[in-house]
Amino acid sequence: MKFDQSGVDALMEITARPELVFVRGEGSWLEDHNGKRYLDLVQGWAVTCLGHCPPALVEAITEQAKVLINPSPAFYNQPSMDLAKRITGASCFDRVFFANSGAEANEGAIKLARKWGRVKRSGAYKIITFEHGFHGRTLATMSASGKPGWDTLYAPQVDGFPKARLNDLDSVKALIDDQTVAVMLEPVQGEAGVLPASTEFMQALRELTRQQGLLLIVDEVQTGMGRTGKMFAYQHSGITPDIMTLAKGIGGGVPLAALCAREEVCVFQHGDQGGTYNGNPLMTAAGIAVFDTINAPGFMDSVNERAQQLSTGLLALSAKWGMKGERGLGMLRALMMDRADGAAIVEVARKRSPQGMLLNAPRADVLRFMPALNISADEIDLALAWLDEIIAQVRA
Known part of the structure; x- marks a missing residue:
């Protein structure tokens, strides 16, 4: 699918958007107009709490x-x-x-x-x-x-x-x-x-x-x-x-x-x-x-298990890269970095190939994580592995 510049020109300019159009979503994944898939750890800023199109x-x-x-x-x-x-x-x-x-x-x-x-x-x-x-x-x-x-x-x-x-x-x-x-x-x-x-x-x-x-x-x-x-x-x-x-x-x-x-x-x-x-x-x-x-039986138990998994993984990354730890509650967490390269990490994560990852940096030295509440353990492990790889690339 071709990127439609005329459609872009018809929209009021209110933020800097990358030249990609999301056309499909399922669970923790989004797909753009070129068929590239992205692991989404932003979920519309904690909006799509059950993932995309549950x-x-x-x-x-x-x-x-x-x-x-x-x-x-x-x-x-x-x-x-x-x-x-x-x-x-x-x-x-x-x-x-x-x-x-x-x-x-x-x-x-x-x-x-x-x-x-x-x-x-x-x-x-x-x-x-x-x-x-x-x-x-x-x-x-x-x-x-x-x-x-x-x-x-x-x-x-x-x-x-x-x-x-x-x-x-x-x-x-x-x-x-x-x-x-x-x-x-x-x-x-x-x-x-x-x-x-x-x-x-x-x-x-x-x-x-x-x-x-x-x-x-x-x-x-x-x-x-x-x-x-x-x-x-x-x-x-x-x-x-x-x-x-x-x-x-x-x-x-x-x-x-x-x-x-x-x-x-x-x-x-x-x-x-x-x-x-x-x-x-x-x-x-x-x-x-x-x-x-x-509120279904066991759902919140799973949320807290995944939150602990994410927290532990972020702490491990922090220790490896000499960062300042992590903080948050449940599935709203932040990695506190030792330098102001949050925007670069977000961009490299999105451009990663063949699959990308969506991250958010509300501050230059902070990455915020708001995944779907029902993200799987394997998806969190994948996200942490990719993040490690991306940090290495940015800081090479």
Whole structure:
């Protein structure tokens, strides 16, 4: 198949893309327009959590598309109610609002917290977020994010998001005032290079917010749906947040997200929140297929076994090449390198022949791994062997 430059020219330029077109995917593998196959350890940034085109997801979408796609969110539909029951049953939350992206779910969390502040805290609106955090690409979620440079990209920012430092409780305390309504964080900062919040910090933060009468919001867009070895990352620290957002893995590859909250926080009135496609049966049927697969007996045991295998392998590579170790939770892991050659490793991995490998470097000296939760042991061994080979080539 010829690469279609005219098609490229018709797309808005928003990122540097290599001259390849993916045409087919199955499990942990993608195939491009030339028939070359790639072992995918990115999976759409933890989106295709069951790999590419998993049969259960394909079947759920196909069967739902035959009967009802979108009756509008002004009416109930069965798949959305069924998925909401599954999420509330597996978590500490009572209510779910479905959306289409992580940014939209986080935007909803910000709106819900501000509405709660108006109703419960005399109009308090500030939400403490964290340096290097990432919450999305709307104006409000970019303002909430702590990504360097984003404070000026679309200035002026949305007001009300003072930044604390992850795992530093004193930095949070210093920002609390009578206008503070919530604290919002990722249990693992993914875009920052896979930086986990410690169990001690999560527990202390929950206690602090409880004492101060503030909401605790966990952004689990990347960490939710089994990615960290538990269904939700907040469960590692045994806390009860007030609000949680989900996206990426919840749909297994389709646009689906969720805003989850405890009953006492649900202060939206009719008309406060909505969305044309939100909670449509086609996407929520896909969500049910993903949820049921992840919660099938033995699935999470396998996820944790593969996570341990990946962690051990990355540590071995780190020791061999004089790197700085690895970190992460479950199947969200990072190799901390001793030099800034992450981009070169990503490029050489993609260009590898006859088969390539897809990697991600969120920082120049960090490689991030987000494989399918059901990647096989043999595929992890293959990935580690190829990575060793690629590092040798880059550093020759």
